[in-house]
Amino acid sequence: MSAVLRPDAPRLAPMTEGDLDAVLAIETAIYPFPWTRGNFLDSLAAGYSCWLFVSDAALLGYAVIMFAVDEAHLLNLSIAREAQRRGHGAQLLAAVEDSAHGHGAQSMLLEVRPSNMAGRALYAKAGYQQVGLRRGYYPAALGREDALVLARKL
Numbered sequence: 001m002s003a004v005l006r007p008d009a010p011r012l013a014p015m016t017e018g019d020l021d022a023v024l025a026i027e028t029a030i031y032p033f034p035w036t037r038g039n040f041l042d043s044l045a046a047g048y049s050c051w052l053f054v055s056d057a058a059l060l061g062y063a064v065i066m067f068a069v070d071e072a073h074l075l076n077l078s079i080a081r082e083a084q085r086r087g088h089g090a091q092l093l094a095a096v097e098d099s100a101h102g103h104g105a106q107s108m109l110l111e112v113r114p115s116n117m118a119g120r121a122l123y124a125k126a127g128y129q130q131v132g133l134r135r136g137y138y139p140a141a142l143g144r145e146d147a148l149v150l151a152r153k154l
């Protein structure tokens, strides 16, 4: 028996410049140090994979991935605050992993703040392991914060 995809199941859709007001409304609400419009414009202009995660009713989140040979680098993965803790982050991560693998990526690499317990738990559950540490990578309320570098084979 074939699985029937619910018509309102969340799905990836390409992000365009016209989506940036809605993306930035989420971004500025969920990060203390959000990406700027310029960061998203640069990602679109550079040809990075910029995805919206949409249901029929709403923009649930988005992700940005950069490709380097056979490795994908997850630069941004975000779920709107009101849509969090419903499995959408895990679904979006799986969807962008599938897409990256379809484009030839053999592994996914990402950075996460040590203080980001939600992100760390999400990635641990998805099978990511620490492969490095970048000192002072992120801005923080008091100076800088390190980044954990995580990776997983696709």
Ligand SMILES: CC(C)(COP(=O)(O)OP(=O)(O)OC[C@H]1O[C@@H](n2cnc3c(N)ncnc32)[C@H](O)[C@@H]1OP(=O)(O)O)[C@@H](O)C(=O)NCCC(=O)NCCS
Pocket: 030, 031, 077, 078, 079, 080, 083, 084, 085, 086, 087, 088, 089, 090, 091, 111, 112, 113, 116, 117, 118, 119, 121, 122, 123, 125
């Ligand atoms: C991190 C983020 C994407 C998770 O999205 P989400 O839709 O809430 O996550 P899910 O509901 O799919 O949760 C999947 C797993 O992640 C972990 N998790 C998610 N939110 C968590 C939280 N607040 N505290 C602890 N664990 C959490 C849990 O292990 C969860 O599995 P469970 O529900 O079976 O316990 C979301 O919190 C977010 O956008 N945060 C702000 C942006 C961010 O930090 N992005 C990652 C930057 S690297």
